[in-house]
Amino acid sequence: MAAVSGPQPQFFGMAVTVDVVVLTIRDDELQVLLVERGVEPFRGALALPGGFIGPDEDAEPAARRELAEETALDRGGLYLEQLRTFAAPARDPRGRVVTVAYLAIAPDLPVPVGGSDARAARWQPVWSVLSGHVKLAFDHLGIVEYGVDRARSKLEYTTLATAFCPEVFTMTELRRVYEVVWGVSIDARNFHRKVTNAADFLEPTGERRVLETGRPAALYRRGPARTLFPPMLRGAFPPVPLADSGA
Amino acid sequence: MAAVSGPQPQFFGMAVTVDVVVLTIRDDELQVLLVERGVEPFRGALALPGGFIGPDEDAEPAARRELAEETALDRGGLYLEQLRTFAAPARDPRGRVVTVAYLAIAPDLPVPVGGSDARAARWQPVWSVLSGHVKLAFDHLGIVEYGVDRARSKLEYTTLATAFCPEVFTMTELRRVYEVVWGVSIDARNFHRKVTNAADFLEPTGERRVLETGRPAALYRRGPARTLFPPMLRGAFPPVPLADSGA
DNA sequence: CCAAAAGTGTTTCCTCTACACCCATGA
DNA sequence: TCATGGGTGTAGAGGAAACACTTTTGG
Numbered sequence: 001m002a003a004v005s006g007p008q009p010q011f012f013g014m015a016v017t018v019d020v021v022v023l024t025i026r027d028d029e030l031q032v033l034l035v036e037r038g039v040e041p042f043r044g045a046l047a048l049p050g051g052f053i054g055p056d057e058d059a060e061p062a063a064r065r066e067l068a069e070e071t072a073l074d075r076g077g078l079y080l081e082q083l084r085t086f087a088a089p090a091r092d093p094r095g096r097v098v099t100v101a102y103l104a105i106a107p108d109l110p111v112p113v114g115g116s117d118a119r120a121a122r123w124q125p126v127w128s129v130l131s132g133h134v135k136l137a138f139d140h141l142g143i144v145e146y147g148v149d150r151a152r153s154k155l156e157y158t159t160l161a162t163a164f165c166p167e168v169f170t171m172t173e174l175r176r177v178y179e180v181v182w183g184v185s186i187d188a189r190n191f192h193r194k195v196t197n198a199a200d201f202l203e204p205t206g207e208r209r210v211l212e213t214g215r216p217a218a219l220y221r222r223g224p225a226r227t228l229f230p231p232m233l234r235g236a237f238p239p240v241p242l243a244d245s246g247a
Numbered sequence: 248m249a250a251v252s253g254p255q256p257q258f259f260g261m262a263v264t265v266d267v268v269v270l271t272i273r274d275d276e277l278q279v280l281l282v283e284r285g286v287e288p289f290r291g292a293l294a295l296p297g298g299f300i301g302p303d304e305d306a307e308p309a310a311r312r313e314l315a316e317e318t319a320l321d322r323g324g325l326y327l328e329q330l331r332t333f334a335a336p337a338r339d340p341r342g343r344v345v346t347v348a349y350l351a352i353a354p355d356l357p358v359p360v361g362g363s364d365a366r367a368a369r370w371q372p373v374w375s376v377l378s379g380h381v382k383l384a385f386d387h388l389g390i391v392e393y394g395v396d397r398a399r400s401k402l403e404y405t406t407l408a409t410a411f412c413p414e415v416f417t418m419t420e421l422r423r424v425y426e427v428v429w430g431v432s433i434d435a436r437n438f439h440r441k442v443t444n445a446a447d448f449l450e451p452t453g454e455r456r457v458l459e460t461g462r463p464a465a466l467y468r469r470g471p472a473r474t475l476f477p478p479m480l481r482g483a484f485p486p487v488p489l490a491d492s493g494a
Numbered sequence: 495c496c497a498a499a500a501g502t503g504t505t506t507c508c509t510c511t512a513c514a515c516c517c518a519t520g521a
Numbered sequence: 522t523c524a525t526g527g528g529t530g531t532a533g534a535g536g537a538a539a540c541a542c543t544t545t546t547g548g
Contacts, residue, residue: 010302011262011263011299011300011302012260012261012262012342012343013259013260013302014259014261014262014263014300015258015259015260015261016258016261016263016334016345052258053258053261053334053345055257055258055260055343056336057336058334058335058336059332059334059345082332084329084332085306085329085332085347087263087300087305087306087347088305089302089303089304089305095259096259098263098300098306098345098347100334100345156404157404170500171500171501172499172500187538187539187540188499188500188501189500189501189502189503189539189540190537190538190539192500192501192502193501193502193537194536194537197536210546211498211499211546211547212546212547213497213498213499213546213548214497214498214499214500214545214546214547215498215499215500215501215544215545215546216499216500216545216546217499217500217501218500218501229480230480230536231478231480233476233477233478417527418527418528419526419527434511434512434513435526435527435528436512436513436527436528436529437510437511437512439527439528439529440510440528440529441510457519457520458519458520458525458526459520459525460519460520460521460524460525460526461518461519461524461525461526462517462518462519462525462526462527463518463519463526463527464526464527464528465527465528477510
């Protein structure tokens with residue numbers, strides 16, 4: 001595509017990248033996917049997976065491509081949505097680089113491997129990033145904060161929670177998503193009633209999963225609904241920090 | 248800021264613009280601010296106000312600057328939030344132009360005037376744009392659709408509705424915002440109770456506004472809250488199309 | 495039989511809707 | 522005193538929180 005000679009060629013000196021906040025639940029914790037940078041700047045530092053948008057590429061395909069290249073995550077079922085764009089003039093030492101941030105949600109997957117521009121990819125608990133224990137390159141800390149906020153909000157009024165689950169899942173697995181992402185404790189019985197009443201949220205498969213102990217759990221698949229009505233309101237839950245389900 | 252000589256100079260050939268969906272309520276209709284383009288491409292066509300981000304400028308300041316330049320809208324009180332970024336490769340005939348779209352909400356203001364790159368600025372009913380009656384340049388129709396959707400959603404669980412009102416306003420003015428933006432009819436009495444119960448949504452000024460007829464209405468100012476709890480759920484309102492408040 | 499996890503029923507409370515009713519002003 | 526719009530009271534429906542209780546498996 002040749003550029004029409006325009007009156008403002010001086011503006012065509014920027015680069016646009018994508019960066020992806022991939023969230024999952026592992027070991028009963030909310031975790032984010034990070035890569036160790038293999039190139040300058042910030043070589044060796046941890047960062048979000050991402051990279052430059054190609055000259056003839058749209059942003060979302062670029063996000064999927066970078067995920068596939070750097071982290072071997074490319075299965076089609078991955079939930080991906082645009083978060084927001086970060087355009088502070090000095091956010092990248094290479095020059096004027098504007099980044100379009102994406103949020104992806106994945107079920108608990110095998111540990112991803114490194115790719116071309118990244119030495120290694122690994123899951124990191126979100127709290128360790130938000131608390132500053134783990135430092136990120138560029139302005140990626142702010143992007144993670146924004147992405148986690150978005151995910152927490154969207155659990156309320158969309159069916160996003162199912163994106164954290166595998167294709168079939170139990171009621172308890174779905175409830176753990178809410179508990180872990182929000183950091184609250186939820187009554188299993190009222191939760192069961194609420195989500196089964198929400199139209200098109202879940203479809204029973206008819207199958208059951210037998211565990212080591214206890215009654216077998218019914219299995220569900222995500223339904224066609226994308227918004228949740230009535231919503232699951234966070235404000236309605238007790239300020240209890242967490243269920244002491246462990247130990 | 249000189250660019251550090253990086254390994255990927257071939258990516259630095261893009262331009263980034265901002266485009267702003269400014270919404271207001273005029274004549275009991277939701278309206279959007281459009282400008283008549285004064286330069287190519289699409290010279291003479293209607294478009295959203297916007298323009299190129301400067302070499303050392305962040306996106307949000309650019310949006311405010313373009314609004315001031317093209318539409319003489321620059322008062323500080325304007326609500327402005329980022330919507331999303333549109334990056335389709337062929338969206339602009341001048342070359343690879345990525346745009347960061349913003350949503351602004353304004354109270355009913357005096358009709359704005361044109362500025363440098365725009366011959367004239369004017370309010371247009373949203374329905375005339377969404378229905379295709381009024382054609383827009385570039386992919387701006389899609390941006391308006393996205394912005395209107397966002398505004399409708401945010402009325403539910405944020406205090407965004409007050410951004411449509413002047414600094415002090417009556418309960419009825421606030422209710423008209425919901426009715427016009429959602430296209431529904433709302434019981435005035437229940438609405439009154441609901442918003443006065445929501446913490447920090449409204450602050451009574453103690454003043455009253457005397458109208459031509461009827462009991463004087465109490466005046467309110469927006470409170471410090473930015474989120475609304477409990478939310479105003481759209482699904483709860485009757486499927487009635489509109490209040491027949493006019494003749 | 496016991497432990498553990500899944501799922502149901504029931505009570506109580508609280509919010510929301512619908513609507514009757516009262517209040518304050520101008521003409 | 523009438524018309525017009527602002528604001529309160531209240532009864533009934535529906536949803537949610539709390540929690541006792543039953544079901545189904547493994548040991």
